[in-house]
Amino acid sequence: MAGTTFPVIRCERVVKRFGDVVALDELDVEVHDGEIVGYLGPNGAGKSTTIRILLDLARPDSGKVSVLGVDPRAGGPALRRRIGYVPGELRLDERLTVEETLRSWGRVRGGVDQAYVARLCERFDLDPGRHTRGLSSGNRRKVGVVGAFMSRPEVLILDEPTSGLDPLVQAEFQELVEETRDEGRTVFLSSHVLSEVQRVADRVVVIRDGRSLFTGAVEALRRAARQPFTVWFSAAVPSSEELQAVAGVAEVDVRGNEVRGVVEGSPSPLLALLARYPVEHLLMPEPELEDAFLRLYGAEASAP
Amino acid sequence: MSEPMAELLRRGLHALRRSTMWWGLGIVALTIVSVAFWPSLEGTKALTDMVESSKELMEAFGAQNLATASGYLDGQLYALMLPLLLSGFAIAVVTALTSGDEDAGRLELLEALPVPRTTVWLTRLAAVVVGVGAIALVTAVVVSASISPFSLDGVTVGRIFVATFACAALALFHAAVAYAVGGAGGSRGLSVGTSIAVLVAGYVASYLLPLSDALTGFRKLSPWYWAIGNQPVTEGLPGAWIVLLLGVTAALVAFGTAAVTRRDVRSA
Numbered sequence: 121m122a123g124t125t126f127p128v129i130r131c132e133r134v135v136k137r138f139g140d141v142v143a144l145d146e147l148d149v150e151v152h153d154g155e156i157v158g159y160l161g162p163n164g165a166g167k168s169t170t171i172r173i174l175l176d177l178a179r180p181d182s183g184k185v186s187v188l189g190v191d192p193r194a195g196g197p198a199l200r201r202r203i204g205y206v207p208g209e210l211r212l213d214e215r216l217t218v219e220e221t222l223r224s225w226g227r228v229r230g231g232v233d234q235a236y237v238a239r240l241c242e243r244f245d246l247d248p249g250r251h252t253r254g255l256s257s258g259n260r261r262k263v264g265v266v267g268a269f270m271s272r273p274e275v276l277i278l279d280e281p282t283s284g285l286d287p288l289v290q291a292e293f294q295e296l297v298e299e300t301r302d303e304g305r306t307v308f309l310s311s312h313v314l315s316e317v318q319r320v321a322d323r324v325v326v327i328r329d330g331r332s333l334f335t336g337a338v339e340a341l342r343r344a345a346r347q348p349f350t351v352w353f354s355a356a357v358p359s360s361e362e363l364q365a366v367a368g369v370a371e372v373d374v375r376g377n378e379v380r381g382v383v384e385g386s387p388s389p390l391l392a393l394l395a396r397y398p399v400e401h402l403l404m405p406e407p408e409l410e411d412a413f414l415r416l417y418g419a420e421a422s423a424p
Numbered sequence: 425m426s427e428p429m430a431e432l433l434r435r436g437l438h439a440l441r442r443s444t445m446w447w448g449l450g451i452v453a454l455t456i457v458s459v460a461f462w463p464s465l466e467g468t469k470a471l472t473d474m475v476e477s478s479k480e481l482m483e484a485f486g487a488q489n490l491a492t493a494s495g496y497l498d499g500q501l502y503a504l505m506l507p508l509l510l511s512g513f514a515i516a517v518v519t520a521l522t523s524g525d526e527d528a529g530r531l532e533l534l535e536a537l538p539v540p541r542t543t544v545w546l547t548r549l550a551a552v553v554v555g556v557g558a559i560a561l562v563t564a565v566v567v568s569a570s571i572s573p574f575s576l577d578g579v580t581v582g583r584i585f586v587a588t589f590a591c592a593a594l595a596l597f598h599a600a601v602a603y604a605v606g607g608a609g610g611s612r613g614l615s616v617g618t619s620i621a622v623l624v625a626g627y628v629a630s631y632l633l634p635l636s637d638a639l640t641g642f643r644k645l646s647p648w649y650w651a652i653g654n655q656p657v658t659e660g661l662p663g664a665w666i667v668l669l670l671g672v673t674a675a676l677v678a679f680g681t682a683a684v685t686r687r688d689v690r691s692a
Contacts, residue, residue: 168691175536178688201538209692211529215439227431228537267533 126153127186128275128306129174134183136169136330143169145330146183151308156301158317158324158338159310166330167310168208171279174308175205188275201229204268208279208310210260212252218263219248225267232271240266243292257284269296276300278309282316294320315406318342345412346370346382347404349390353377354400358393366390428539429547436551440517444555447513448562451506455563458500459570462493466575471496484631486655493576494583494658497567502587502656504631506563507648508623510595514556515619518599521548523606523615529692541689542681545607549677552599560592579657587656590666594651597669598623600676607680609687622647630654647672 129151136144144166151157161167172178173185176192176199185192190199212221218241226232241248244262252263261284268276276297282290297307297320311317317324318338326334326341334341354377363372363381367389372381377400383390387404394402425433465471471490475482482488486503489495522545525531535541567588568581602619610618630646633639643649650669653662 172689172691177532177536177691197538197540200536203536205533205536207529207532207536207691209529210533211692212533213435213439213530224431224435225533225537228428228534228539230427230538264533 126189127151128153128155128188129157129277129308130184130186131170131173132184134170134173134185135181136166136173136178137181143330144173144180144183147327147330148332149325149327150335151306151325154301154304154306156297156307156309156320156322158321159308159327160314160317160324160341161310161312161327163312165312165327167312167327168279169330170327171205171208171277171308171310174277175200175203201271202274204271204273204276204278206261206264206268206278206281210264212255212260212263214251214253216252217248218246218250218252218255221252221263222248222267222270226270229271236272237266237270240270240296243296244289258286258289261285262289265293265296269300272305274305276305276307276309278307280311281309282311283313290316313406314341314345314412341412343385344415345407346384346415347387347407348382349380349387350403351379351394351399352401353379354398356397358397362393363390366393428537429543432534432539432544432547433550436521436548437554439521440551440555443513443517443520444558447509447516448559451509451513451559451563452566454505454509455501455566456570458505459497459567459574459576462496462574462576465490465496466493480635483635486631489655489658492658493579495655497576497579497584497657498655501567502591502652503654504627506588507591507594507652508627510556510559510591511598511619511623513559514552514595514599515602515616515623517555518549518552518602519606519612519615519619521551522603523610524612526606526690527612527692529690532689532691535689541685545603545681545684546677549599549603553596556592556595556599560588560595564588583657583660586661587652590652590656590661593666593669593673594647597647597651597673597676600673600680604676604680604683608683609690 127150129149131147131149133146133148134144135142135146147166147170149170159167159170169178173180174187174192179193187195187199188202192199216224222237226237244266246259246262246266252260255263261281265281268278282293285293300307309317309320321338323336324338324341325332357374357377357379360372360374363369363379368384368386369381369390370384372379475488475490479488482499485499487499490499531544534544564585567584570576571579571581598619601622602615605615605618626646626648629642630648633642647669649662650665653659
């Protein structure tokens with residue numbers, strides 16, 4: 121159980137350059153034993169680069185990295201045996217079926233319980249007999265997830281594991297991740313979508329331009345995120361003043377029968393107002409992650 | 425061999441199955457057609473006239489001596505076609521399995537598994553050695569079996585096996601060039617380009633430059649000469665030069681294997 125605070129993953133002032141581009145700029149990340157940590161940031165923030173360094177697929181230019189207390193390069197295969205990994209871009213050998221792929225990884229890994237693999241496939245509704253060639257991106261991702269979890273490793277490092285998965289499968293994935301945590305194992309998963317992470321993660325680390333901006337509970341980030349909304353009315357439209365008077369509502373823009381704006385905190389007061397008007401259609405998309413941490417860190421985050 | 429190594433080798437061989445079969449069929453078909461024509465060409469004036477009328481051109485293809493069965497085999501197969509085709513096959517498959525798979529992002533997941541990166545690369549090279557060896561073996565058997573039906577007089581089975589495996593060694597040398605470039609981080613395009621350039625330069629040094637007496641010495645710089653000399657079936661191999669070829673090949677493999685551990689794996 122998550123009694124200790126042993127850092128399972130630790131990056132200290134890690135710098136990684138690709139030519140002139142600074143991918144990681146003195147990045148600090150810490151993940152403790154038995155935690156589920158979401159690693160959030162927009163595309164190109166350096167999430168995959170960090171994860172590839174943890175797996176020793178890339179080498180940092182400076183800074184200290186450790187996984188389970190060991191430098192990934194020094195740890196080599198022995199360390200990687202204790203890690204399950206899903207890459208962001210999963211390219212499978214298209215000559216094999218799902219089952220052959222998983223068996224092959226299992227043989228290279230050693231000590232994989234085939235009955236457990238079969239159970240995982242069943243959980244994710246993954247047909248082992250199918251050829252990997254024709255798989256949808258969602259199904260390919262499932263193969264990656266099963267491959268990462270099948271050896272019951274101590275640490276799971278998952279790069280965008282849920283992108284492309286339908287909501288039902290995401291729920292199954294969430295359950296699997298929580299079981300893993302409850303067994304005292306550690307999960308580090310990246311995403312560029314807040315909603316995918318907020319249900320699963322105990323904590324989040326937010327990065328942008330290769331620097332960590334925020335580390336803390338998901339809820340803090342969630343509260344800072346403003347929810348955009350668009351409402352279409354069939355007849356009478358509330359006035360701009362009326363909308364702006366509602367607690368938490370800002371950036372109101374009324375155009376004919378269409379109203380746009382954002383709401384901070386609970387949407388209840390807004391919904392109470394809307395209920396008095398003939399709403400034809402209401403759209404509330406995913407809050408912008410960028411907006412959330414820009415607001416959390418305001419000037420500091422936008423400084424160069 | 426450990427289980428992970430055996431599995432990686434099996435995957436490499438599995439990936440080569442088709443290409444080895446097709447290249448093998450092509451090479452064997454060319455071999456059969458070549459030897460099958462010998463009985464009808466033997467002793468005809470057409471061949472000797474051709475050599476006489478354009479001696480330099482024929483020499484450039486290693487076909488300066490078409491009057492005997494051994495010279496015919498050299499000119500048709502062993503001096504140029506077989507080393508060229510085997511090298512082409514070796515370059516194509518080694519780059520597909522190493523730099524090509526890395527370009528496509530297929531190595532990343534394997535190299536994140538609990539095996540050393542060098543094992544992933546070396547088992548893939550080993551699969552190529554098996555593929556080249558298999559084609560060479562079948563070719564040598566086919567030519568040896570043709571000696572009596574197609575009256576290849578004066579040709580011995582021993583010579584055929586030595587010459588064929590010398591061609592295979594040359595192919596593996598070029599595979600090692602491609603492997604070294606890929607190991608150092610070169611893309612598939614760069615690995616193929618470099619090894620083809622070495623292949624062509626070696627041909628030029630071994631066959632074209634010696635057409636001028638002053639430039640004959642350059643032959644000694646050519647991996648082609650190290651492997652097969654000039655007329656491998658007629659004259660046999662040029663002694664200890666094959667040791668140099670194997671040594672340079674081993675050094676290239678060692679370099680590529682060391683280099684691959686010192687760099688980032690390219691992401692797709």
